[in-house]
Amino acid sequence: MGEALLIGDPAPWFRQRCTTPHGDYTFDMSAGRYVVLYLYASSRDPLTVVALDAVRARRALFDDRQASFFGVSADTDDAGVLAAELPGIRHFLDADGAVGSAYGGSGRWYLLDPMLRVRGAAEDGPGIAERVLDTVAGLPRVEEAQGPAPVLLLDEVFEPEFCARLIAYLRASGTSASGMFTADSQGRTQAVLDTGFKRRRDCTITDAALAGQVQARLVRRVVPQIRRAFAFEATRMDRLLLAAYAAEERGAFGAHRDNTVPAAAHRRFAVSINLNEDFEGGELIFPEFGRTRYRPAAGGAAVFSCSLLHAVLPVTRGVRFACLPFVFDEAAVRQKSASVHPPVTIAG
Ligand SMILES: O=C(O)CCC(=O)C(=O)O
Numbered sequence: 367m368g369e370a371l372l373i374g375d376p377a378p379w380f381r382q383r384c385t386t387p388h389g390d391y392t393f394d395m396s397a398g399r400y401v402v403l404y405l406y407a408s409s410r411d412p413l414t415v416v417a418l419d420a421v422r423a424r425r426a427l428f429d430d431r432q433a434s435f436f437g438v439s440a441d442t443d444d445a446g447v448l449a450a451e452l453p454g455i456r457h458f459l460d461a462d463g464a465v466g467s468a469y470g471g472s473g474r475w476y477l478l479d480p481m482l483r484v485r486g487a488a489e490d491g492p493g494i495a496e497r498v499l500d501t502v503a504g505l506p507r508v509e510e511a512q513g514p515a516p517v518l519l520l521d522e523v524f525e526p527e528f529c530a531r532l533i534a535y536l537r538a539s540g541t542s543a544s545g546m547f548t549a550d551s552q553g554r555t556q557a558v559l560d561t562g563f564k565r566r567r568d569c570t571i572t573d574a575a576l577a578g579q580v581q582a583r584l585v586r587r588v589v590p591q592i593r594r595a596f597a598f599e600a601t602r603m604d605r606l607l608l609a610a611y612a613a614e615e616r617g618a619f620g621a622h623r624d625n626t627v628p629a630a631a632h633r634r635f636a637v638s639i640n641l642n643e644d645f646e647g648g649e650l651i652f653p654e655f656g657r658t659r660y661r662p663a664a665g666g667a668a669v670f671s672c673s674l675l676h677a678v679l680p681v682t683r684g685v686r687f688a689c690l691p692f693v694f695d696e697a698a699v700r701q702k703s704a705s706v707h708p709p710v711t712i713a714g
Pocket residue numbers: 609619624638639650676678688690
């Protein structure tokens with residue numbers, strides 16, 4: 367059994383069976399809100415029966431925006447008994463003990479902050495559930511939490527005429543609905559369409575001359591600033607993509623990380639370059655660091671680590687056009703598995 371976590375420690379990430387419609391849950395997706403994790407031996411233990419009733423009695427605390435509750439059951443018999451109560455209340459079925467051993471065993475409560483760091487920890491006992499719930503009720507709103515996110519903002523990466531050319535290229539080439547990478551049950555990467563999560567139309571830049579012009583601007587204007595801000599030498603890029611988020615479909619992209627499936631694990635920094643300004647909504651947010659909205663001016667970039675949770679808010683007027691490459695380095699190339707976008711050398 368691993369040791370209990372202390373305040374300030376990062377909570378371990380895992381994927382485990384869960385009472386979700388999907389049947390499992392990738393825990394790092396719960397970031398961006400407060401999380402209560404309650405590890406128990408069995409949902410039928412008298413103390414746990416009382417604790418879970420107390421959670422249900424105050425279920426309004428757990429709306430999946432401000433906070434979520436996750437039980438972790440060590441009892442294999444709980445599989446048929448427990449159900450998710452959405453939003454906000456879920457249970458992991460920890461038959462193999464993977465979660466328990468990472469968190470120091472059953473009979474323990476943790477309160478995690480939106481970065482999934484331990485903010486509070488307690489051994490289970492009479493009255494502890496109420497104490498945890500009172501603490502959750504008194505937490506600051508996630509909107510006020512933390513920040514600023516470690517995002518590098520650069521204006522003037524693309525000139526206005528170049529932005530216009532890219533938008534014209536997208537319009538002339540046409541777009542297709544943008545899918546997402548997920549992992550199947552064997553951990554293989556697959557692309558799926560899920561309009562509840564991502565509503566965007568994409569166009570890959572296949573014109574070699576135009577691709578070269580995008581690259582040249584990244585080399586001159588983005589690579590040196592990544593070196594300065596993040597001490598990282600970007601030598602490669604992939605996904606020369608132009609994207610359109612349209613108000614007519616409430617174009618948006620739910621909270622995700624960019625490097626969590628094998629085909630994308632080599633990606634190090636996302637470069638999000640806005641091509642226009644005549645739209646509303648469509649801002650980037652980084653939920654682990656509060657809800658500050660990031661919106662580069664036309665031609666400006668937001669550069670951020672592919673490990674950060676981020677989302678694009680719905681576009682409510684007009685269309686947001688963006689150019690969305692990823693950059694990485696030679697070490698990442700060596701780790702690279704089958705990416706759908708061949709890498710391009712951008713420096714050296
Ligand atoms: O639209 C953006 O700025 C970000 C897009 C994004 O997160 C992605 O394509 O992975």
